[in-house]
Amino acid sequence: MSSTAVVLNNIYTGITRYYLPVVFVIGLFTNVANILIFSYGRLRTNICSWYFICLSISQILSLFFNGLYRIIVNGWNNGYDYSQISMDLCKFRGYGFVLSVVLSRHFLCLILLDRWMITSRSASLRNKSSLKVGRWKNLRNRGRAIHPSTRATQQTLNHLLIRQSRSDFQLIRLSLIQILFFIIFNAIYSTYYLYFTTTISQVRTGDRLPIELFVTNIGQCLLVTYAAVTFALYMLASSVFRQEFQECCMLSIDMFCDHYSLVSSSLTSQQLNTCISYYLNDSHQPWYTSLATLLPMLIGVFIMFRNIRRTVYDTLSVPVFLAVTGIFLFRIKKYIETIATDIQANNSTKEEYLKQIAYNHVIIGVLLILLLILQILAEKQAKVPKKKTM
Template sequence: MNSSSEVNLALATDWMSTISLFILIPVGSFGCLFNIIIFTSKQLKKNSCAFYFLCTSLFELCILCFGGISRLATEHFGSTLISQNRMYCKIRSYLMTAIGTIAVYFVLLAAIDRCMATSIHVRYRAFSQIKIAHRIVIGTIIIGIVISIHSFIFFEPQLGCIPQPGVYALFYSVYLIVCTSILPDSLILIFSLWTFQNIKRARLRNVANQTINALHQQRMQKTESQLVKMMLTLALFSILIDLTKVSCYTYYFMTTNISKSSYQQTVDVFIFQFGNVFLYLNYSKSFYIYTLASHLFRKVFSEIMQNFYHKLLRLLPKNNIHPITIIQ
């Protein structure tokens, strides 16, 4: 392969990495901040599903700020900390693995919560409570911290910060494919479809009389369907992004120890950076998917923006009084 193709591929890799990081980090961070504001609003702050989405946004924001900025410093500002400092390499790899795993399973918990909330069985509906959600979130964080400890032990600064070649590289690839992609995304789809089935059954049930409780149930079903729509759309996009990202990382990690030509090494770097683009895209997408998928989400967001605008208008006259007005 001639050198011009290798140079062009290296330039394309650098361009792709630069554009993606400089766009996805601020865009995704603003999206996560808006999610946090919306899910803590009075309309949604007592909803257990919204609480799971809130926790997801918090962890996604951590990944974008910590992981994205550190990679930006390494690739575009000459930082060598990740490839020369062994402890920093291990800590960063551990945090990225643990936080990413926990964020994925928060979405799964939201799917399970919606499934339970729409069940015809009272004992299942009791699962969908904010106090239970608080306990489950704490338990999920503890489990995520424990099961990700292997990345702290076996990541090393070799040509970057990568898992040790050999058995662990294979294990880490399987962990990415199964534990952070196929398993949670499949369960999210299953519970989301199950929730739609519960809603359909609830609508088909014969109601003896149209009471206030029935009207309340109808309003609840509208809210549940909006949350399920958000969740299902998010799951579909997550599956497509995860499969692409995991395929790139699996190939890169499993072939790191193989002898390659200069051009093949350039191709491998391109594949790895392509996976990074989808990594940060996965943590930047939720706000924009929620906005497109849910009327409820757009409504709450619009109300928050209007309230902020009106408060700003009330403050402006007090801070911009003309001197002649003061004299008068």
């Protein structure tokens, strides 16, 4: 191996070992935040927001199939590729990476097409930019519309149209910035494969092969980086996105303070309304937002039952983890659904529901601390070498 190949390999190993893990963690959390914000409040009523949600999901796939794969193989495993063990695993990894890139381009095109339709002078094109078209064809109900006639209602509709046009303008700016940065971060990856296709018949000798391999690896690392910077682009480009993010953050802070006050004293009317609105919004969230809670639980169940016979602490951890899962699914979720469905409940009844949720959160917190202690003890016992019997 030449000195140039060694230097380039060391640079790429350093990138995958120190840079990509940071990008992966930031990208995973920010794309989940993108999904939650675009599915929250007034943004969720716009079809373009659903395209942005699908774009964030495709970027999460890119983080796993491209970013995490490179971190494990080149950063932590000294170049040993697990996908070479099985041809099916190799095909699955390659398919997942190509799928994530294709889906990102697909939804960017849909975003651009939707913004073009919303700014068109043709009324028929503007009408196609709707949730009905975005969620496939729905029942036709054009003749069943109720047309307002009073002046007050007309003023309200005008105000709503102004707010909607502002949101549309913000999404237009978001889509243009998104496409611009996608072109920038995708330039090396696309240019290299265009170059590779045109020079595929040439024999690569000397340092040409390691240099080309380094360039394509850097191009794919930039694709992973693009998946991690979209949240920052949204924050810088859109005041509506910043406002929705601020409302989500303030709501989380309020809920923390409200739960603290639940344990110590009764709720004020402002705290009660904040908690009720939070859980009402939580009960109306799309189904995929629950994956952020259910996936860690399923992974935890798999790990627990896999190591159940390793040590006695692992055996004790299983009922503790099942208790945490059961309290969340069958106690907390039940009270949240009750708050959303029990319309006739007064303030004292609603406060009692919230207290039960807070108490169950405290129990879960204690059980999680106990679970952490058991896992630390299990790891220590597993690392102790067993004495060989003569």
